[in-house]
Amino acid sequence: MKKDSILVERTFNVPASKVWSALTDISDMKQWYFDIEKFEPKVGFKFDFMGGPNEDTQYLHLCEVTEVIENEKLAYTWRYDNYPGNSLVCWQLIDRGEKTIVRLTHTDIPSLAEGSPDFSKENFSEGWNYILHTSLKEYLENDES
Template identity: 70%
Template sequence: MKKDHILVERTFNAPINKVWTALTDTKEMNKWYFNIESFKPIAGFKFDFMGGPDEGPKYLHLCEITEVKEKEKLAHTWRYDNYPGNSEVIWQLMDKGEQTLVRLTHSNVHTLEEGGPDFAKENFVEGWNYILHTSLKNHLEGDGN
């Protein structure tokens, strides 16, 4: 069901090395993404984190790295503890010299919707757009980096 996936793209004014580090180093990830205690860009590595609406319940996210191509692609599962469904998030990076195009695809989102309204596709669209166009942008392009 292809229409079920979410696709968000952004070109960052940052070289690919800097973007890759932001996506794979826990110290960097904790500044712009989620508070992730342990992360290794290695296929089979499992990681988890808490997240949810600002003024709502928090959910334990359970993820497992499924594919890694250094500075090109990072893919992992995305599901919730004690809720139905399993989806996949793929981060693709394209080197544009001093810029990097990031293409994020979140597929099988429909499998999560049975968990309730917090897992509606619109919420994921809003969340991923915020993450790429605000949070990661400010981290990579803002002052102090």
């Protein structure tokens, strides 16, 4: 993996189908990820959402699905409206029966960092670690989800 990439990995105590649903079902996504209005796990599908480091600083994220292998892999571009750069987020699911290893990689981050200090590798690393180790973990391993 390149130095300009982020890799975050975690094993969840749920089957891959449940993780896949969390990554691709809009009602699931809204509970742990971002408030995305429309999403379809289809190559070429474009989606966007607002997000940022705090309520006062929000950015329009523009994404396009580039790869889909059901219950195994989801990848999409990740860039910001009116800012330079384009990166790639890839979710890989490794099925271990009643457990699933989730490997998230985010590549080409330096192209984004030129646009704002908010888009630094350190900030992305902190964000993705929070998403995998806190918000997605709590969502997936909550008995009610």
